[in-house]
Amino acid sequence: xxxxxxxxxxxxxxxxxxxxxxxxxxxxxxxxxxxxxxxxxxxxxxxxxxxxxxxxxxxxxxxxxxxxxxxxxxxxxxxxxxxxxxxxxxxx
Numbered sequence: 619x620x621x622x623x624x625x626x627x628x629x630x631x632x633x634x635x636x637x638x639x640x641x642x643x644x645x646x647x648x649x650x651x652x653x654x655x656x657x658x659x660x661x662x663x664x665x666x667x668x669x670x671x672x673x674x675x676x677x678x679x680x681x682x683x684x685x686x687x688x689x690x691x692x693x694x695x696x697x698x699x700x701x702x703x704x705x706x707x708x709x710x
Contacts (some may be wrong), residue, residue, distance in 0.1 A: 626687035630692065632675035632704055635668035642683040642693045642698050650674060675707040 629648045633641045633655060641664055645651040655661035655671050664673050679685035690705065 625680075628679040628682050629683050630677050630679055630688045631673060632692070632700065633665060633671040634674040634704070635665060637668050637700075639668060640674060640704065641671065642689050644679075644682070644689050655677065663699045673709075676709070688691050691693050 626646050629645050631643055631651070633643070633652065635641055637690065641662065642654075643651065643662065648697065652671065652673055655665040656669055658667070661669075661671075668685060677688070679688055695703070
């Protein structure tokens, strides 16, 4: 029996909230996570008060560590820089 090396893709994302603010997070399943932010108590407290939310930006990361580091970086961008990042996002 051979052991397979399973790699998980981590995602760093911005959600656009109903008040036009941006929320950053990381996940391994972006569709599930956006649904949680919109429809369950599993969504962040910040987004629960600002529903509905929609995906505004998404990028992949090779590991949880890299995803968290990138999330930290983008959270600390200025509002203008965040908006520029979001405006350049083209979903596939």
